[in-house]
Amino acid sequence: MALSDSFFGQKFGITEHDLQSYLDEALSAGGDYADLYFEYLATSSLSIDESIVKSAVQGVSLGVGVRVIAGERTGYAYSDDLSPDKIRRASRVAACIAKGPAKVDKTGFEEANKRDLYPILQAPNETSLTERVELVKRADRAARAYDSRVFQVQASYADSLRQVLVANSDGVLSFDRQPMARMGVGVLARQGDGTPQRGYSGGGGRVALDFFLNEKTPEYFAHEAARQAIVQLDAVPAPAGEMTVVLGPGWPGILLHEAVGHGLEADFNRKKVSAFSDRIGQQVASPLCTVIDDGTIRNRRGSLNVDDEGAPTQKNVLIEKGVLRGYLFDKLSSRLLHAGATGNGRRESYQHIPMPRMTNTFMLAGESDPDEIVRSTPRGLYCANFGGGQVDITSGNFVFSASESYLIEDGHITRPVRGATLIGNGPEALKYVSMVGNDLKLDEGVGICGKEGQSVPVGVGIPTIKVDRMTVGGTSG
Amino acid sequence: MIDAELASKAVRLALDSGASDAECTLSEGEEFSASVRMRSLETLKDAGSRGAGLRVLLGRQVGSSYTSDLSSEGLRKLVDSALEIAAISTEDPHAGLPDPSELGSLAGDLQLYSDDVSRVDTQQRIDQALEAEDAALSADPRITNSEGASFDAYNGARAFANSRGFVGSYRMSSCSLSATPVARQGESMERDYWYSYARSYAKLESPASIGRRAAERALRRLGSRKVPTQKVPVIFDQLTARSLLSNIFEAVDGESIYRKASFLAGKLGERIASENVTIIDDSTIPGLFGTSPFDDEGVPTRRTVVIDRGVLSSYLLNTYTARKLGLRTTGNAARGITGNASVGHGNLFLQKGERSPQEIIRGIGKGLYVTELIGSGVNTVTGDYSRGAAGLWIENGELAYPVSEITIASTLQQMLMDIASIGSDL
Numbered sequence: 001m002a003l004s005d006s007f008f009g010q011k012f013g014i015t016e017h018d019l020q021s022y023l024d025e026a027l028s029a030g031g032d033y034a035d036l037y038f039e040y041l042a043t044s045s046l047s048i049d050e051s052i053v054k055s056a057v058q059g060v061s062l063g064v065g066v067r068v069i070a071g072e073r074t075g076y077a078y079s080d081d082l083s084p085d086k087i088r089r090a091s092r093v094a095a096c097i098a099k100g101p102a103k104v105d106k107t108g109f110e111e112a113n114k115r116d117l118y119p120i121l122q123a124p125n126e127t128s129l130t131e132r133v134e135l136v137k138r139a140d141r142a143a144r145a146y147d148s149r150v151f152q153v154q155a156s157y158a159d160s161l162r163q164v165l166v167a168n169s170d171g172v173l174s175f176d177r178q179p180m181a182r183m184g185v186g187v188l189a190r191q192g193d194g195t196p197q198r199g200y201s202g203g204g205g206r207v208a209l210d211f212f213l214n215e216k217t218p219e220y221f222a223h224e225a226a227r228q229a230i231v232q233l234d235a236v237p238a239p240a241g242e243m244t245v246v247l248g249p250g251w252p253g254i255l256l257h258e259a260v261g262h263g264l265e266a267d268f269n270r271k272k273v274s275a276f277s278d279r280i281g282q283q284v285a286s287p288l289c290t291v292i293d294d295g296t297i298r299n300r301r302g303s304l305n306v307d308d309e310g311a312p313t314q315k316n317v318l319i320e321k322g323v324l325r326g327y328l329f330d331k332l333s334s335r336l337l338h339a340g341a342t343g344n345g346r347r348e349s350y351q352h353i354p355m356p357r358m359t360n361t362f363m364l365a366g367e368s369d370p371d372e373i374v375r376s377t378p379r380g381l382y383c384a385n386f387g388g389g390q391v392d393i394t395s396g397n398f399v400f401s402a403s404e405s406y407l408i409e410d411g412h413i414t415r416p417v418r419g420a421t422l423i424g425n426g427p428e429a430l431k432y433v434s435m436v437g438n439d440l441k442l443d444e445g446v447g448i449c450g451k452e453g454q455s456v457p458v459g460v461g462i463p464t465i466k467v468d469r470m471t472v473g474g475t476s477g
Numbered sequence: 478m479i480d481a482e483l484a485s486k487a488v489r490l491a492l493d494s495g496a497s498d499a500e501c502t503l504s505e506g507e508e509f510s511a512s513v514r515m516r517s518l519e520t521l522k523d524a525g526s527r528g529a530g531l532r533v534l535l536g537r538q539v540g541s542s543y544t545s546d547l548s549s550e551g552l553r554k555l556v557d558s559a560l561e562i563a564a565i566s567t568e569d570p571h572a573g574l575p576d577p578s579e580l581g582s583l584a585g586d587l588q589l590y591s592d593d594v595s596r597v598d599t600q601q602r603i604d605q606a607l608e609a610e611d612a613a614l615s616a617d618p619r620i621t622n623s624e625g626a627s628f629d630a631y632n633g634a635r636a637f638a639n640s641r642g643f644v645g646s647y648r649m650s651s652c653s654l655s656a657t658p659v660a661r662q663g664e665s666m667e668r669d670y671w672y673s674y675a676r677s678y679a680k681l682e683s684p685a686s687i688g689r690r691a692a693e694r695a696l697r698r699l700g701s702r703k704v705p706t707q708k709v710p711v712i713f714d715q716l717t718a719r720s721l722l723s724n725i726f727e728a729v730d731g732e733s734i735y736r737k738a739s740f741l742a743g744k745l746g747e748r749i750a751s752e753n754v755t756i757i758d759d760s761t762i763p764g765l766f767g768t769s770p771f772d773d774e775g776v777p778t779r780r781t782v783v784i785d786r787g788v789l790s791s792y793l794l795n796t797y798t799a800r801k802l803g804l805r806t807t808g809n810a811a812r813g814i815t816g817n818a819s820v821g822h823g824n825l826f827l828q829k830g831e832r833s834p835q836e837i838i839r840g841i842g843k844g845l846y847v848t849e850l851i852g853s854g855v856n857t858v859t860g861d862y863s864r865g866a867a868g869l870w871i872e873n874g875e876l877a878y879p880v881s882e883i884t885i886a887s888t889l890q891q892m893l894m895d896i897a898s899i900g901s902d903l
Contacts (some may be wrong), residue, residue, distance in 0.1 A: 473884020
């Protein structure tokens with residue numbers, strides 16, 4: 001596609017000559033590299049509460065971020081006004097970081113190779129509002145009909161369409177149109193006058209509205225949320241102490257995101273502040289574990305045709321049969337460490353500086369039958385669903401909270417437990433993985449990852465796995 | 478500075494286009510950040526942006542929209558977009574703007590803006606960050622690395638107008654300085670941080686002190702141990718006690734109350750905490766970050782006692798949640814430009830006690846002094862509490878050794894009742 005046919009060419013009349021002049025201005029005080037990130041983001045969200053569609057919001061934001069890199073230094077400025085004088089002004093501010101002659105040869109632009117992972121003709125926010133509002137109404141009805149003990153339902157639907165244009169002083173030009181949609185249902189259930197318990201389910205991805213009409217319907221999410229809340233009504237306090245933990249498939253893959261993924265982001269390793277620094281080639285997990293970060297899976301929430309620095313995304317092996325193989329790079333880290341791009345340079349918006357981030361992070365399937373994994377566990381905890389997690393990348397300690405978990409007694413899943421927190425240490429935890437199931441599942445598409453104040457959508461996945469030793473924090477000794 | 482008249486203009490435009498009521502929030506801000514690492518400049522960021530958020534009512538139907546385009550055409554689209562989306566929402570008998578009698582703004586200078594923040598030039602800002610990091614790196618030979626230090630500054634303004642006649646605006650400034658050193662001893666590597674933030678540059682803690690305290694915090698984590706599962710008294714330091722207050726806020730937020738999604742729903746007037754616990758939300762204290770002359774619906778802010786000597790005395794409410802509960806708003810409406818109207822807290826604090834932290838520690842034979850909490854294991858619906866923690870083990874009234882990779886678990890109900898003493902170090 002030519003720039004003149006692109007969104008920013010059409011809507012704002014931006015030409016290659018303009019882009020070149022902004023980059024020249026950005027490198028006017030010196031520097032090794034400069035890039036421009038144009039973003040136009042339209043969002044809408046709807047939510048239903050007490051069977052009333054109480055809130056509905058739509059809006060648009062746009063802007064351009066200008067970055068200059070000079071050695072290890074970064075200068076950054078942005079403008080929410082795309083007029084040439086405002087962009088030039090931002091370029092001059094970003095330029096302040098550099099001193100000395102620019103080390104950049106002008107090349108002209110060439111469009112980056114690009115995948116087509118979400119070839120959606122009509123993005124969800126280009127369909128009628130009435131069609132979208134029907135989704136939350138259906139979810140509300142379905143959750144209430146699931147069980148009479150359900151007494152509160154909140155359902156939400158949100159979508160966005162992001163148009164981006166990245167141009168850099170290496171002569172790379174790339175465009176992308178990035179749709180996203182997500183549904184979520186939260187339920188409270190109560191038995192008589194007892195304590196209410198909550199359940200949550202949601203999902204989506206870079207999908208068209210059809211996805212919610214044909215594949216994962218509002219009823220699907222509503223029933224799942226209601227089921228979780230009802231299960232919790234009979235939950236007993238969580239056990240405490242070190243024990244065997246079996247993680248179910250799908251969303252529990254957040255373990256990999258926290259225990260391993262963050263610690264492998266190249267910025268931390270360039271600065272040698274990660275528990276995984278200088279450990280490439282070392283055994284950091286059991287030989288049963290192969291962990292991948294893959295930004296190229298069709299229609300997934302964490303997928304991108306090009307990352308937010310214009311580089312094509314890839315499938316990257318992080319851990320192969322337990323051995324640490326690679327880190328996740330953004331432009332700055334790959335320049336400084338002389339490593340190839342991995343397509344992991346991401347940012348929340350034009351107001352943010354890119355950083356190495358995960359895309360879809362998962363463990364490859366193993367050979368064990370999931371039922372056999374549970375049967376082989378005399379006593380332990382089975383975790384089916386998690387809330388959030390967090391890691392301290394320097395010490396490597398991480399935690400995550402189980403929102404649905406059960407006791408395993410004599411090889412059987414028995415009573416549901418509430419409020420269990422799992423805690424472990426990144427480079428150690430996966431060494432205790434003794435069985436990996438043949439049932440790899442990716443999550444439903446709700447993940448949001450936060451790092452240094454920037455949120456980006458991500459995916460996770462895992463087959464059923466057994467971890468022989470892990471600390472569980474509960475109230476029942 | 479941003480023109481409040483622009484907000485009034487958007488409101489008039491909405492009324493002319495068929496809205497029965499409307500309110501518009503404008504926000505403008507300039508952010509600056511200088512970060513240094515290993516004694517040299519790493520990042521400079523300097524930029525500004527503006528935005529408008531609009532809420533309209535069509536009778537009892539509500540719709541909201543936002544934009545970053547404040548031109549006449551941008552405002553026109555903002556209004557059309559809000560009206561379009563209001564048309565698909567459901568009638569809600571409790572929806573609406575505050576009564577005109579409730580609108581207003583605190584008089585006097587709340588000291589939210591100080592011009593000394595913009596008077597500090599770029600080089601001085603970089604030097605402050607360099608000095609803080611240097612103080613951390615020089616504090617001890619075991620401080621071998623650093624994630625850097627940064628100086629951040631912000632200048633901004635907010636304006637609000639509604640169709641009941643309210644127009645108001647205010648300016649804000651802030652600056653902050655932080656340092657994050659990394660300590661190493663043998664195989665053990667730990668990082669920690671310290672920071673200071675203020676609305677005025679003159680009120681920032683000195684770079685030397687920030688660097689030194691950050692280093693002390695990282696050093697005291699080295700060589701940490703795990704401890705076996707047990708029941709012991711727990712002391713929360715200033716930073717972690719603050720996270721308990723945000724749990725309490727979630728539980729008294731009017732939205733969780735009317736949905737019965739809080740362990741404190743329906744407990745107004747009941748004893749829910751130990752007698753020495755008094756928690757206050759006060760948005761009227763000059764110079765603080767939770768202070769503002771009016772909330773995000775144009776209602777004057779105030780001082781609300783949330784827990785009075787152990788008794789739950791008030792929820793925190795905006796207009797909508799107050800109507801749902803048959804109460805009056807407490808002036809706690811909050812909204813971002815792009816989001817929905819919700820409830821927020823101002824300066825929420827636990828009233829200080831009489832004993833110093835050292836005295837409290839001395840009174841404990843064996844226990845845990847918590848300096849860090851991680852993870853999201855707090856369920857304010859049920860009160861279940863289970864979080865990852867790190868800190869120092871107390872033995873015979875003294876901080877004996879660091880502990881990490883542990884969890885603490887209880888319920889918020891039990892924890893509130895069991896608060897035995899509160900430090901004098903507010």
